[in-house]
Amino acid sequence: MKSLDWVVLIVTLSGIILYGIYKSRTTRDLDGYFLSNRSMPWYLILLSIMGTQASAITFLAAPGQAYTDGMRFVQYYFGLPLAAIVICISFVPVFSRLKVFTAYEYLEQRFDLKTRTFTSFLFLLQRGLSTGISIYAPSIILSVLLGWNIYLTNLFMGGLLIIYTVTGGARAVAYTQTFQFVIIMGAMFIAGYFIVKDLPPGIGFTDALRVGGKLGKMNVITTGFTDKGFDWGDRYNIFSGMIGGFFLLLSYFGTDQSQVGRYLTARSLKESRLGLLMNGMVKVPMQFLILLIGVLVFAFYQFNKAPAFFNELELKRLEQSVYGDSLKHLKQELYSIQQRKDAALALYPAQQDAAFQQLQLLQGETEAVRAQIKGLVKKNGGADNDTNYIFLHFVVDYLPVGLVGLIIAIIFLASWGSIAAALNSLASSTVIDFHKRFSSKGHGGEKDYQVSKKYTLLWGLFCMAVAMFVSNWGNSLIEVVNVLGSLFYGTILGIFLVAFYSKRIGGNAVFWAALMAEVIVVVLFFLNEYKIISLGFLWLNAIGALLVWGIGGVLQWILPAKTAAARQ
Amino acid sequence: MNKYAEDEEKAPLLGSWTAWYVLVLVVLILLIACFYWITKAYS
Numbered sequence: 001m002k003s004l005d006w007v008v009l010i011v012t013l014s015g016i017i018l019y020g021i022y023k024s025r026t027t028r029d030l031d032g033y034f035l036s037n038r039s040m041p042w043y044l045i046l047l048s049i050m051g052t053q054a055s056a057i058t059f060l061a062a063p064g065q066a067y068t069d070g071m072r073f074v075q076y077y078f079g080l081p082l083a084a085i086v087i088c089i090s091f092v093p094v095f096s097r098l099k100v101f102t103a104y105e106y107l108e109q110r111f112d113l114k115t116r117t118f119t120s121f122l123f124l125l126q127r128g129l130s131t132g133i134s135i136y137a138p139s140i141i142l143s144v145l146l147g148w149n150i151y152l153t154n155l156f157m158g159g160l161l162i163i164y165t166v167t168g169g170a171r172a173v174a175y176t177q178t179f180q181f182v183i184i185m186g187a188m189f190i191a192g193y194f195i196v197k198d199l200p201p202g203i204g205f206t207d208a209l210r211v212g213g214k215l216g217k218m219n220v221i222t223t224g225f226t227d228k229g230f231d232w233g234d235r236y237n238i239f240s241g242m243i244g245g246f247f248l249l250l251s252y253f254g255t256d257q258s259q260v261g262r263y264l265t266a267r268s269l270k271e272s273r274l275g276l277l278m279n280g281m282v283k284v285p286m287q288f289l290i291l292l293i294g295v296l297v298f299a300f301y302q303f304n305k306a307p308a309f310f311n312e313l314e315l316k317r318l319e320q321s322v323y324g325d326s327l328k329h330l331k332q333e334l335y336s337i338q339q340r341k342d343a344a345l346a347l348y349p350a351q352q353d354a355a356f357q358q359l360q361l362l363q364g365e366t367e368a369v370r371a372q373i374k375g376l377v378k379k380n381g382g383a384d385n386d387t388n389y390i391f392l393h394f395v396v397d398y399l400p401v402g403l404v405g406l407i408i409a410i411i412f413l414a415s416w417g418s419i420a421a422a423l424n425s426l427a428s429s430t431v432i433d434f435h436k437r438f439s440s441k442g443h444g445g446e447k448d449y450q451v452s453k454k455y456t457l458l459w460g461l462f463c464m465a466v467a468m469f470v471s472n473w474g475n476s477l478i479e480v481v482n483v484l485g486s487l488f489y490g491t492i493l494g495i496f497l498v499a500f501y502s503k504r505i506g507g508n509a510v511f512w513a514a515l516m517a518e519v520i521v522v523v524l525f526f527l528n529e530y531k532i533i534s535l536g537f538l539w540l541n542a543i544g545a546l547l548v549w550g551i552g553g554v555l556q557w558i559l560p561a562k563t564a565a566a567r568q
Numbered sequence: 569m570n571k572y573a574e575d576e577e578k579a580p581l582l583g584s585w586t587a588w589y590v591l592v593l594v595v596l597i598l599l600i601a602c603f604y605w606i607t608k609a610y611s
Contacts (some may be wrong), residue, residue, distance in 0.1 A: 081592045081593065081595070084592065085589045085593070088589070089585075089589075210610060212610070213609075213611050216611070219611060220603040220606050221600065238600075270579070270580065273588075277588055277592055280592045281592055281595045284596070284599050285599065288603070
């Protein structure tokens with residue numbers, strides 16, 4: 001990084017911290033600290049929701065995902081508008097009417113204390129671990145590409161935001177997220193502009209899409225059907241997106257306190273609903289545009305030499321290993337393929353069909369060679385997935401001075417936005433669902449406020465500790481954060497769906513059903529991991545939710561009558 | 569009438585929340601149709 005990049009990075013990050021502290025003024029009680037006195041308009045709710053969902057890994061991984069697998073990942077978000085509607089109809093009015101601080105408070109009123117505590121515990125477990133990994137995931141990428149110390153990067157990634165999150169609570173989180181989100185989207189558009197600008201003369205935006213499309217990257221809509229029927233192991237298609245994505249996002253937006261806590265800060269039910277529905281309308285096109293950057297980067301690398309492997313650290317380790325000669329040979333093959341690609345692309349656009357036919361053959365050869373390199377990386381004991389390194393590698397190599405600093409700043413900002421919301425929600429669930437519920441010590445405005453600040457700080461330190469701990473485990477953990485949610489969301493959603501839609505099922509039945517469903521979901525996950533069955537992780541959300549409902553219904557029927565009586 | 573009940577009655581611009589839900593669905597359908605066209609046009 002050049003001096004100007006450092007200046008841009010430091011000014012942007014310092015500006016956000018100062019802005020967060022400036023916006024920290026709030027009443028010194030739980031309502032002010034966790035709900036910003038329920039004063040937020042819909043557009044702040046919208047940006048806060050989006051800022052919470054879009055972590056750093058979203059902006060790093062999505063372009064890389066499109067580069068390797070095409071645009072089809074966007075289908076994962078098709079369930080979001082449907083989920084937003086269900087949440088607006090069933091979830092938000094209840095939370096709003098009961099004036100709850102956490103979603104789990106409602107479960108005690110509907111079922112019993114143990115169901116509330118169990119659900120809140122599942123949330124804290126899942127959110128605490130995934131926030132730690134969310135700190136580590138972008139840190140490892142930055143540290144590999146820029147040669148930064150991983151522990152120091154973790155410290156800056158997860159530590160600085162604690163300053164304004166602890167002092168300002170939900171209000172500081174919402175205002176900084178808004179500012180962060182505007183900077184992030186602006187920087188991504190500028191990056192997209194520079195990718196197109198750096199294409200060879202005569203090659204424009206639509207040409208880049210055409211090249212990407214002919215090589216299989218514009219597969220926005222896929223069905224998941226093969227010659228053998230529907231492929232249940234296929235992660236992203238229109239059905240897994242609409243059904244699996246619906247359950248995952250319904251659980252995320254309806255029952256995850258990091259999101260519920262955002263729209264509970266709205267000044268009215270109307271503002272909450274508007275924020276959620278607007279998110280349902282803008283999220284899909286926004287994600288489409290971020291993925292499109294990946295296709296543009298892919299097209300760019302058809303005209304320019306692409307790295308043999310985007311994770312520089314693993315590549316260097318491989319060069320110095322016993323596989324060094326094999327790697328050298330494979331690199332030469334890639335160089336030869338690139339020369340033939342250049343010759344094929346020289347035919348474009350005059351002889352388009354011939355050029356694309358050649359390109360498709362050469363892309364097949366490229367992928368075969370890259371697969372061999374990945375195999376060597378794996379044999380050498382490294383992580384063979386370089387998807388998350390692709391976009392930032394391009395940024396560092398090709399974008400102008402100053403913009404590199406800005407893109408690295410947005411990695412931090414995106415990370416801070418989601419981590420700050422997570423810390424705020426972890427603290428609110430701990431204070432409301434555990435501390436105030438089980439502690440007999442006196443409570444009150446100022447005391448609660450001080451305790452809440454302490455819990456926010458403690459969760460910040462816990463998540464930092466998780467990030468530091470997993471730093472010894474290598475970078476294969478990056479993918480874990482994506483599937484971790486699916487292990488718990490289905491069960492949590494099932495509990496809420498029963499609460500809202502099945503008045504017949506009581507607390508005991510739903511509690512034991514949730515425990516059993518969680519065990520089954522974890523077993524299915526491991527069966528898939530060990531290739532005994534084939535099941536995309538998105539389906540775990542639907543299965544978990546339906547299991548809670550199904551088992552809960554059966555248990556309610558067979559449990560002793562006194563349970564039913566107690567329910568009355 | 570409490571704040572909650574007032575909110576239930578008022579949906580901005582479109583008159584009812586049902587109209588808002590339909591709008592969200594229509595936008596989703598249009599997006600999927602647009603994406604389908606992009607897939608066919610560029611693949």
